[in-house]
Amino acid sequence: MALIEVENLKLYFMTRRGPAKAVDNIGFSIEKRETLGLIGESGCGKTTTAMSLMKFIKPPGQIVDGSIRFMGKDIVPMTDEQIRQLRGKEISIVRQEAQNALNPVLTIGKQITEMILEHESVTRETALARAKKQLNLVGINDQRINSYPHEFSGGMKQRVMAAIATACNPKFLILDEPTTGLDVVVQRQILMMLRNLKEELNLTAVFISHDLSVVAETCDRVAVMYAGKIMEASDAVSLYKTPLHPYSKALIGAYPSLKGERRQLKSIPGVPPSLIDPPPGCRFAPRCELAQDICIQEEPAVNTIDGRHVACHMVK
Amino acid sequence: MNHNTVLKIENLKQYFPLRTGMFASLFKKEQSYLRAVDDISFSVAEREILGFVGESGCGKSTLSRTILKLLEPTGGKIHFKGTRVDAMSRKQFKPFRRKMQMIFQDPFGSLNPRRTVSEILRQTIKIHHLVEDRDAEDALIRKTLEEVGLNPVEEYWNKYPMLLSGGQLQRVSIGRVLVLQPEFVIADESVSMLDVSVRIGILDLLFKMRDKYGISFIYITHDLVTARYICDRIAIMYLGKILEIGPTETIINHPCHPYTRALIAAVPVPDPTAEIQELPIRGYIPITPDDTMDSCNFAPRCLERKKECRSGKPQMVQVGEGHFAACLLVDGDQCRDNRE
Numbered sequence: 001m002a003l004i005e006v007e008n009l010k011l012y013f014m015t016r017r018g019p020a021k022a023v024d025n026i027g028f029s030i031e032k033r034e035t036l037g038l039i040g041e042s043g044c045g046k047t048t049t050a051m052s053l054m055k056f057i058k059p060p061g062q063i064v065d066g067s068i069r070f071m072g073k074d075i076v077p078m079t080d081e082q083i084r085q086l087r088g089k090e091i092s093i094v095r096q097e098a099q100n101a102l103n104p105v106l107t108i109g110k111q112i113t114e115m116i117l118e119h120e121s122v123t124r125e126t127a128l129a130r131a132k133k134q135l136n137l138v139g140i141n142d143q144r145i146n147s148y149p150h151e152f153s154g155g156m157k158q159r160v161m162a163a164i165a166t167a168c169n170p171k172f173l174i175l176d177e178p179t180t181g182l183d184v185v186v187q188r189q190i191l192m193m194l195r196n197l198k199e200e201l202n203l204t205a206v207f208i209s210h211d212l213s214v215v216a217e218t219c220d221r222v223a224v225m226y227a228g229k230i231m232e233a234s235d236a237v238s239l240y241k242t243p244l245h246p247y248s249k250a251l252i253g254a255y256p257s258l259k260g261e262r263r264q265l266k267s268i269p270g271v272p273p274s275l276i277d278p279p280p281g282c283r284f285a286p287r288c289e290l291a292q293d294i295c296i297q298e299e300p301a302v303n304t305i306d307g308r309h310v311a312c313h314m315v316k
Numbered sequence: 317m318n319h320n321t322v323l324k325i326e327n328l329k330q331y332f333p334l335r336t337g338m339f340a341s342l343f344k345k346e347q348s349y350l351r352a353v354d355d356i357s358f359s360v361a362e363r364e365i366l367g368f369v370g371e372s373g374c375g376k377s378t379l380s381r382t383i384l385k386l387l388e389p390t391g392g393k394i395h396f397k398g399t400r401v402d403a404m405s406r407k408q409f410k411p412f413r414r415k416m417q418m419i420f421q422d423p424f425g426s427l428n429p430r431r432t433v434s435e436i437l438r439q440t441i442k443i444h445h446l447v448e449d450r451d452a453e454d455a456l457i458r459k460t461l462e463e464v465g466l467n468p469v470e471e472y473w474n475k476y477p478m479l480l481s482g483g484q485l486q487r488v489s490i491g492r493v494l495v496l497q498p499e500f501v502i503a504d505e506s507v508s509m510l511d512v513s514v515r516i517g518i519l520d521l522l523f524k525m526r527d528k529y530g531i532s533f534i535y536i537t538h539d540l541v542t543a544r545y546i547c548d549r550i551a552i553m554y555l556g557k558i559l560e561i562g563p564t565e566t567i568i569n570h571p572c573h574p575y576t577r578a579l580i581a582a583v584p585v586p587d588p589t590a591e592i593q594e595l596p597i598r599g600y601i602p603i604t605p606d607d608t609m610d611s612c613n614f615a616p617r618c619l620e621r622k623k624e625c626r627s628g629k630p631q632m633v634q635v636g637e638g639h640f641a642a643c644l645l646v647d648g649d650q651c652r653d654n655r656e
Contacts, residue, residue, distance in 0.1 A: 041511040042482075153600055181537060183371040184582040188595055190586075210512060213541075213584035217592060236588035254513050256545045258568060258583045259590070265545065267517035271481050 001072060001202045002029035003172060004053065009066035011045075011052050014059075020275040022048045022061070024228040027302075030172075030221075035198070035205045037219030037236065039212060039251070041272060045228040046208045050174045053206065054091050055083045070172070087117045092170040093193075096177040098157035102149040108135075108160050109145035115167045134163040137200065139193050155186035159193060165190055166201055173198075173205040179214060191218060212255045224248045227272050227283040234308035244310045247284045282313065290314045321395075322500050322532040323360040323383070323433060325510070326355055328392035330375075330382045352378040354556035355392070360500070363526055365533040367547035367564070369540055369579070371601055375556040376536045380502045383534070384416055385409055396500070401408040414444055417498040421505035423442030427477045433488055434473045440492050456495060456508060464491040483514030497529065504536045519546045540583050544568055549638070552576045555601070555613040558632075564602035573622050612644060620645060 003141075004298065007027045013021035023045045030036045038046040051057060053068060055075055067074045070091065075083060081132040087132040093103050103111060112131035116122065132142035138159040149157060158178060165173060178194065179187040198205060209215050215222055216236060223249060232245040243249045250268045270287040273279055279286055292313065300311045330353035335455050352375040355613045368376045381387045383394060383403065394402040401412055420426040437645055440446075447453055458469050464487040466472045477485055486506065493501055503522060507515040519542060525531045537543050543550055544564055551561040552575065560573040571577045578597035599617050612618070615625040622645060630642040 041513055053397050135559075155600070184540070184579060185371060185595065185597060186600070188582040188584070192592075192595075202478055211513065211584070213586040216586045216588045217584045217590070219588075242585060251513060252586065254516050255515070256541045257582065257585055258541050258544060259585045259586075259587070262544060262565065265516045267520070268513040268516070269517075271484075 003032050004030040005069040007067050010064040012064050013061050018276050021228050026230045032204055035207055035219045037215035037222040038208045040225035044225040046225050050208050089168045091172045092165040092169055093174040094161050094165045094178045096180050098161045104149050107146045110169050110215050112164050115164050119168045134167050138163045158190050173203050174206045177209055214308055232310045244315045245312050246288050246290050320362040321359045322362050324395040326357050326393040328356045328638050329390040331390040351556045360532050363530050365535055365547045367535045367543040368553055369543050370553035374553040375551050380504050380536055414496045415499045417493040418502045419489055419493055419506045423489050429477050432474050460491045460495045482510045486518050500532045502534045560641040566639050570637050571645055574618050575614050575641050599632040
């Protein structure tokens with residue numbers, strides 16, 4: 001059984017001009033110990049999707065339809081109190097801006113033990129010992145347990161965030177652009193650390209990024225999102241080698257690489273559509289080179305080809 | 317390539333005095349400095365795009381601000397088309413300001429939110445007295461917007477920045493620079509806030525400006541990947557110094573300096589089958605570089621360091637055709653050996 005199963009999820013933001021369909025009828029599942037990558041342009045709904053897995057949805061955002069099953073149990077109808085039991089304990093998150101996520105007036109030791117004490121009935125000493133173990137796990141000397149966040153660099157703060165997120169041995173970890181804004185050298189160090197953490201703790205994860213190369217290095221399967229829809233979901237190797245959906249092709253075609261020949265790249269013309277009033281057919285049709293009449297009129301269904309899921313009229 | 321030099325920088329320095337505590341300043345006579353740009357020399361040829369790549373805090377943005385005299389240099393010379401500009405007063409420098417321009421990183425922050433696209437360009441035209449009357453202004457704005465790919469112009473004319481996407485905003489900032497017909501432009505992280513799908517469009521626009529108007533560029537970035545796409549030459553910076561400079565493909569495929577090799581190894585590749593190697597670098601970039609250090613700046617993080625790296629400052633040596641590196645362990649022959 002998959003650890004996470006999402007079906008027909010619709011998450012709308014109720015604005016004055018009508019509902020903005022940030023996530024519109026998507027479905028995917030994540031197997032145990034697998035890492036799923038979510039990629040797409042800004043505003044495509046990848047972060048909203050990930051936040052819904054923890055029900056971090058604030059009004060005017062609202063789950064309109066669908067189910068999110070975590071270990072077989074649907075979390076959509078759960079009460080706030082029930083979901084609080086899961087957050088941090090079973091499902092945890094590492095966010096993009098570590099600087100802003102840490103409390104500047106508490107030592108990092110305090111912030112790690114806070115998490116443990118909140119979810120488990122252990123003594124302060126045990127919690128402190130575990131916090132030290134966590135710090136070693138993410139590659140920080142445990143003597144720094146009484147340091148404040150401002151004494152750490154950006155990369156180190158991201159390590160502290162990972163230590164907090166995994167303090168209660170969660171089963172599922174949401175990584176929301178964990179390396180965006182970090183230098184390449186630090187980024188590589190953080191990615192290595194996350195990889196070790198995943199091995200050590202048998203984690204299942206979803207990795208959100210707009211950086212195709214980071215996703216290529218970290219994920220087993222990848223879902224490409226566009227304007228609130230999943231365009232293609234496939235194992236990482238075949239997606240990068242032979243993208244099926246025209247949008248995946250365009251995205252990969254726009255991505256420069258340091259390895260191999262210097263090649264001509266093509267940007268994708270146009271801008272993503274409005275989520276309040278999306279085009280009636282395929283949402284990518286207005287920017288798609290292959291678009292036919294049917295693409296503009298009819299929304300494509302998800303086809304499964306060799307275990308890969310594609311939503312495009314032109315791919316059979 | 318044409319070898320007319322547009323910009324020549326000699327021994328440029330930008331030091332910021334460090335504030336010390338009361339006791340330290342009582343007992344220590346010497347003022348200590350943060351050497352953001354430390355004795356840098358290079359030149360940019362006509363129609364050339366020179367990239368400066370380095371991690372945050374390496375001084376690449378300070379370098380660009382110093383070249384454009386947004387900061388007064390501590391020392392060194394800046395020649396623009398044969399004229400020395402570093403010692404000029406603001407007034408003397410004003411005509412040069414039109415010729416030397418900058419495209420900033422954050423298009424959301426660098427455009428006035430209370431002016432429409434056409435007003436933003438009109439303001440620039442007015443400040444520099446580019447044309448006589450309003451009709452000519454309109455025509456120039458129209459031509460510029462078309463030039464930077466904001467078509468049809470009517471659609472953007474009366475729009476406020478908040479209604480445009482990041483890529484479109486960056487095109488407006490490029491238009492604002494282009495309208496002045498500059499000869500030299502510094503693009504400081506100009507695509508790093510944009511989505512991958514629009515980045516290439518902006519970079520291609522820079523190419524077009526180079527090819528059509530013969531503009532020379534300095535492209536400043538932390539991203540080697542886009543630098544490879546756009547630059548003719550790349551300079552690698554670390555703690556205020558250039559460690560290696562050379563033609564783009566040479567730097568990427570045959571890096572000579574250990575730091576360049578580490579940077580290249582750290583860049584992720586969009587290929588899930590690629591093997592991930594251990595990084596050939598240790599530690600972190602120091603928060604305040606030690607200004608008393610008279611050894612190689614990179615030595616504390618270098619895996620290849622030897623005894624002599626702690627005792628002398630490396631000089632730039634030529635290691636290939638137009639390829640220079642500052643490393644005590646590298647002499648011309650040795651780097652050639654690495655390539656084979």
